[in-house]
Amino acid sequence: MKKNSHRTQKIAFFFLFLATLLIVVPVGLIVVMIIQKGLPAINWQFLSDVPRQGMRAGGIFPAIIGTIYLVTGAIIFALPIGLLAAIYLSEYSKDSMLNRLIKLAIVNLAGVPSVVYGLFGLALFVIFFKFGASILSGSLTLGIMILPIIITTSREALESVPQSFREVSLSLGVSKWQTIRHIVLPNAIPGILTGTILGLGRAAGETAPILFTVAAFYLPQLPGSIFDQAMALPYHLYVISTQVPNVDEKIRYGTAFVLLALVLFMNLVAIIIRYKFRKKKKW
């Protein structure tokens, strides 16, 4: 009996291990494959030239620049709102019903399918506000999409600042906002930075929200203002993978590599900040 149950355990653990391998091994393979086939395509010309010959040659420079513009715009919009929302949730909110509703709204905002954000951006920014398909519309759409990430991580960062810091400051007669501004916020900056960078990474990789709000199929010149359309890396990868026939495999892997490297680099930076902060934390 005892022996039997130990054998059952061995078998069960073996299957659990197998399940884990089934996830982790393909992830490794995907990353290795993109690096192996994408890295040889990367050279200065690929990164700095415009696409040529119907995107079958040349580089991806306008797509890289477009993505940088979009991500910057998204963060300019989402960071202040997200940070103040996080301050509200962590420092001000008392009304538990409203608090609960806000948290539910954040969960839902995080769960809305990305293509529905695209529809929303089209209806509100492109058509209703008449911004047209533009960097502005795309940035605002992406900004709303990454709001939940920024609020959640910033809130965690603010809440991890010990209560005693606030109490000491308040007991010295400092007002509540001054306490937040000079005591709580400085101590939460690494966490807020982490959330911001995670949001940037998410915005850089998304395709569906920018499909109808900004993305240009092929636009060799760089955008001149926020009311211009722009190319973007994820959309460019989609286009050369499915819409344009006979694109050299090297170009496709190269584009996938640049996009993946960009997103993973930002996530890595976020992880490093978080790690360093944890080590340094004295309380």
Add this chain to the structure above:
Amino acid sequence: MRKFKEFIIEKLILICGIASIFFVVLIFLFLLKEGLAVFNIVSPFQFLFGKSWYPISEPPQLGILPLILGSLLVTLGAAIISIPIGVGCAIYIAEVALLKIKEILKAGIALLADIPSVVLGFIGMVTLVPLVKNIFNLPTGLTALSGSIMLAFMAMPTIVSIAEDALYSVPKNYKEGAFALGATHWQTIYRVILPAASSGILAAIMLGIGRVIGETMAVMMITGNAAVMPQSILVPVRTLTATIAAEMGEAVVGGEHYFALFAIGIVLFIISFAINVTADLFLHKRQ
């Protein structure tokens, strides 16, 4: 003066605090504003259960049942693959794996969550699609099955991380109690820890499935995009999300097709809302 400034700042903070509620409502209102007009052309019943989706024929036929079934088929396939593997992996990480390996495994799974869906779609196109084509000897590998496998991978990070949290938050004395009674580690996991974490695991599964239903790019790139009633898992299908993404570019603003695509957006919004609210209830029940 200082007091006044502080008053303004606090009001601003309150406004940003409720911004999330505002945006959720705004998204829903704008979907309704643009989408409800479709019901002047077809009845809600015809829209949801009509078997043909020919939005540009004259007159347009706007039945989204093939798309709903396409989404369901792909989602069901992804759920069958991702639930056992995802929950199994969560148990392994939470209970079995050694501390050092645990961190590596968690990093690997976080990595999967970070890969943009268009990159996964591209990889699926060059690896999975030819594989499915050759194994089943099909005319095309762009099938519901390929989509299911790819989406299963996209659901797993969600399932693993939330289920692992749920397993981890089971009080340690449950485990110690079971050990003291002479149960093996596996018996403890199976009889004590899993039941105690069940509502959290259920929430993990629901959120994973929510991610699958809403996923757009990868699914559009590898399911073949045929808006017909699916007959099997080995034929091309088209999902609700892919339909919007593929067709909105050609739809005329203010036309029937445009309204219909927004109405699909309403359906997706309601599905994701229902899933997230229910999952949230399960997560709070746990605490």
